[in-house]
Amino acid sequence: MKITFIGTRGYIDAKSRRHRRHSSAIISYRSKRVMIDCGLDWRKKVWKVNPDSIVITHGHPDHAFGLKDGSPCPVYATEPSWEIMKRYPIPAPYRYLVKERKPFKLYGITFEAFSVLHSLIAPAVGYRISGGRVLIFYVPDLVYINERYKALKDVQIYIGDGATITNPIIRLSGPNRDVPIGHTPIRTQLTWCKKEKVPRAIFTHCGSKIVEGDERVLGAKIRAMAKERGVEVEIAYDGMELFLR
Ligand SMILES: [Zn+2]
Ligand SMILES: [Zn+2]
Secondary structure: OEEEEEEOEOOOOOOOOOOOOEOEEEEEEOOEEEEEOOOHHHOOHHHHHOOOEEEOOOOOHHHHHHHOOOOOOOEEEEHHHHHHOOOOOOOHHHEEEEOOOOOEEEOOEEEEEEEEEOOOOOOEEEEEEEEOOEEEEEOOOOOEEOOHHHHHOOOOEEEEEOOOOOOOEEEEEOOOOOEEEEEOOHHHHHHHHHHOOOOEEEEEOEOHHHHHOOHHHHHHHHHHHHHHOOOEEEEOOOOEEEEOO
């Protein structure tokens, strides 16, 4: 399996050479390519990417609005994400419904959606993805994973939310102002990796601290936090390729 991080930028104004486009990854396996997320930066460009299928984590602009003009291939998304994309010119035979905790197979790659807390307007999932002996978890935006133990069990690489390094971007929402929404820091996600014995973490969906900052300095800081927890860490950049077997 190969993972190509074609975009690693979060929903921010800043962009850089390393983080130019909204976070998206291509999972290549047995000569097929599945694109995860298709945000605004991929509008029109998705036809050039030309994946075999697209899997969506949630309906926020930086994850789904690239499909506003339609899709070159089948799209897999949960009910609330389809609700947001209902008027998009994606033909019915290209619309596939993803159900939480119901694994589905695309070209030999298994995807299983786990609900994560992130937004009430655009409920999100993370995907447990396996092909051959490779097992990863991909979740670009989250406050927390509802069934974290099951989601991360035996996972080799956690690919997580790089919106913030140490300060939570979380506010309380909902009618009773008691539902946390937003983004959990990298530091907390590294602690989850330690707890669930995930040896390696990669962060995508980079926030302005990373995109506008000095990545050598920040990288060293993040590596130190990871080392304390016995986890290997990398910050993904646009075009980064990962060969797994
Ligand atoms: Zn996002
Ligand atoms: Zn989001």
